[in-house]
Amino acid sequence: MSDTTYPRILTAGDGCVVVEFGDTIDMAVNGRVASLAAAIRKTPFVGLRDLVPTYRSLAVYFDPETTNVEKTYARLEALSRDAGEGQAGGAKRTIVVPTLYGGEFGPDMGDVAEHTKLSEDEVIRRHTERDCYCYMLGFTPGYSYLGGMDPALEVPRLKNPREIIPAGSVAIGGKQTGIYSIASPGGWRLIGRTPMRMFDPGRDPAIILEAGMWVRFRPIGQAEFDEIEAEGAKGAYRPEILEEEVTA
Amino acid sequence: MSALVFSVSSPGMLTTVQDGGRWGFQGKGMPVAGAMDMQSLKLGNILVGNAQEDAALEVTILGPTLRGEGEGVVAVTGAELSFTVNGAAVPNWTVVRVGVGDVLAFGAPLTGCRAYLCASGGIDVPVVMGSRSTYTRAKVGGLEGRALKKGDTVRCGAPGALWRQCEGFACPGELRSVYDPEAPLRVIPGPQDDCFTEAGKETFYGSEYVVSNSADRMGYRLDGPVIEHVGAADIISDAIPLGAVQVPGHGQPIVMLADRQTTGGYTKIGTVCSVDIAALSQRLPGQKVRFETIDLDGAVALVRNEGKKREELLRLRARWRSVRDDGLCRSVRGGTPTKGEFLLGVDGANHRISWEEVHE
Numbered sequence: 001m002s003d004t005t006y007p008r009i010l011t012a013g014d015g016c017v018v019v020e021f022g023d024t025i026d027m028a029v030n031g032r033v034a035s036l037a038a039a040i041r042k043t044p045f046v047g048l049r050d051l052v053p054t055y056r057s058l059a060v061y062f063d064p065e066t067t068n069v070e071k072t073y074a075r076l077e078a079l080s081r082d083a084g085e086g087q088a089g090g091a092k093r094t095i096v097v098p099t100l101y102g103g104e105f106g107p108d109m110g111d112v113a114e115h116t117k118l119s120e121d122e123v124i125r126r127h128t129e130r131d132c133y134c135y136m137l138g139f140t141p142g143y144s145y146l147g148g149m150d151p152a153l154e155v156p157r158l159k160n161p162r163e164i165i166p167a168g169s170v171a172i173g174g175k176q177t178g179i180y181s182i183a184s185p186g187g188w189r190l191i192g193r194t195p196m197r198m199f200d201p202g203r204d205p206a207i208i209l210e211a212g213m214w215v216r217f218r219p220i221g222q223a224e225f226d227e228i229e230a231e232g233a234k235g236a237y238r239p240e241i242l243e244e245e246v247t248a
Numbered sequence: 249m250s251a252l253v254f255s256v257s258s259p260g261m262l263t264t265v266q267d268g269g270r271w272g273f274q275g276k277g278m279p280v281a282g283a284m285d286m287q288s289l290k291l292g293n294i295l296v297g298n299a300q301e302d303a304a305l306e307v308t309i310l311g312p313t314l315r316g317e318g319e320g321v322v323a324v325t326g327a328e329l330s331f332t333v334n335g336a337a338v339p340n341w342t343v344v345r346v347g348v349g350d351v352l353a354f355g356a357p358l359t360g361c362r363a364y365l366c367a368s369g370g371i372d373v374p375v376v377m378g379s380r381s382t383y384t385r386a387k388v389g390g391l392e393g394r395a396l397k398k399g400d401t402v403r404c405g406a407p408g409a410l411w412r413q414c415e416g417f418a419c420p421g422e423l424r425s426v427y428d429p430e431a432p433l434r435v436i437p438g439p440q441d442d443c444f445t446e447a448g449k450e451t452f453y454g455s456e457y458v459v460s461n462s463a464d465r466m467g468y469r470l471d472g473p474v475i476e477h478v479g480a481a482d483i484i485s486d487a488i489p490l491g492a493v494q495v496p497g498h499g500q501p502i503v504m505l506a507d508r509q510t511t512g513g514y515t516k517i518g519t520v521c522s523v524d525i526a527a528l529s530q531r532l533p534g535q536k537v538r539f540e541t542i543d544l545d546g547a548v549a550l551v552r553n554e555g556k557k558r559e560e561l562l563r564l565r566a567r568w569r570s571v572r573d574d575g576l577c578r579s580v581r582g583g584t585p586t587k588g589e590f591l592l593g594v595d596g597a598n599h600r601i602s603w604e605e606v607h608e
Contacts, residue, residue: 018486
């Protein structure tokens with residue numbers, strides 16, 4: 001589809017329109033998605049219901065009963081042409097994910113070490129060293145699609161997916177790493193678990209992570225794991241979020 | 249007077265609390281959920297004097313048996329599932345009064361799949377992320393994030409001041425939802441219709457599909473002729489709108505519904521228009537499905553027409569409730585009332601307002 005010109009506006013039913021900025025997974029394209037989302041949030045139109053940023057497109061949900069559909073399409077066209085690659089707000093926001101690696105919570109750590117020909121300590125070092133970029137959330141509430149894992153940690157997915165993976169599990173599947181936000185089936189290899197609740201419907205906000213944020217894994221021991229878990233159960237745990245100005 | 253409460257004697261096949269849906273969090277991976285047949289939920293809520301998107305019980309095929317406490321009015325809309333109160337049949341789309349000890353039950357499923365039991369005050373469960381809708385996969389909303397079970401207590405909120413006046417009010421036939429199991433579902437092409445060959449599109453719009461056994465609140469898998477892709481069936485994951493017709497590599501369509509995941513990586517040949525989501529949601533495994541195209545303007549016009557029907561029902565409700573119970577104005581029913589009386593709640597206090605049209 002090399003002849004396609006972007007951005008392009010795609011009709012996705014009578015209550016949704018998708019603005020697509022490209023056909024690749026990269027931060028420049030994803031940055032334009034974030035810019036458009038920010039521009040719409042700044043001056044929302046009557047009938048706007050939801051915004052869903054994904055790798056390379058933004059879905060704009062609206063109520064067809066109250067929205068001027070024609071005007072909305074025209075406005076999105078204009079805004080999408082102006083949507084730059086720069087990160088909205090200008091700051092790099094990083095959430096720290098405390099993780100207990102290996103042992104009972106990382107049953108596949110041995111396999112990962114074997115596949116990658118690295119020691120378990122080296123797997124942990126490489127997994128915590130690089131920050132991962134959150135391109136989008138989806139699949140289950142609070143689940144993040146992360147990019148930027150050290151390529152040395154690439155491992156094939158399990159041939160037989162597990163029927164149930166506990167919430168908080170930190171896993172590697174192919175070139176990607178992720179955190180299971182609720183208990184769900186899955187085929188990624190489990191290397192650890194975070195006691196931090198990625199999704200807690202009783203908390204405000206229920207989901208802390210947002211598309212465009214960064215994730216930094218921090219190794220912890222059992223004592224700290226128990227402490228954070230207990231605080232989370234009381235709704236008292238405050239995740240660590242780092243903000244840095246980005247110099248373009 | 250205390251608000252309605254239901255104790256669940258038997259839960260039925262799948263009875264969940266649903267409202268207008270959990271909007272605003274799809275960007276964080278949170279599905280919308282909400283009523284599968286939104287127009288029936290809204291019409292039902294209008295009948296019993298609620299706000300249109302208040303929570304009701306979505307009853308699936310085999311309904312629950314509930315014992316009433318407190319006082320209020322209820323109406324059943326959507327599928328015809330043989331609703332009874334104390335053993336006596338109560339027609340759908342009609343408001344009945346229920347009180348302490350009354351037994352609400354459902355019998356044989358006659359037509360459709362999902363009915364809405366709307367009760368004055370709305371079902372009152374905690375609001376989670378802006379909605380009371382049950383999303384069972386993440387155990388969110390409703391009663392502990394699950395379907396009703398035996399022994400549950402389901403509470404309603406405080407009813408509107410005029411709830412008593414809703415008794416006997418019925419939705420006229422022309423304003424009700426109609427489900428023609430033979431009618432084709434209207435589809436707006438896109439967002440990835442360019443991923444399918446002309447032959448593939450002809451197959452999709454020209455063939456008959458059958459609802460498979462994998463048909464639930466998340467989506468309906470259909471069985472039928474294989475739809476041909478141009479190339480790969482996978483795309484870079486993007487948003488899945490309500491009604492999206494996904495076609496994975498096996499070539500069989502899946503229509504994504506209320507509990508769909510927010511994003512996915514399959515090509516989408518088209519999107520079932522909002523109005524026909526209800527029509528599909530009322531079909532059962534084994535029933536047939538055909539598709540035809542509609543353009544965006546046509547689909548928006550259909551949505552607005554449903555809005556007009558609800559406005560008309562609101563107008564009829566105002567007229568019904570302005571008529572006094574003592575028969576003073578019975579004679580004007582059917583025409584435009586010239587006088588009436590109603591209760592108005594202001595800051596928690598009820599005021600009885602009388603009005604009369606005065607001719608010079």
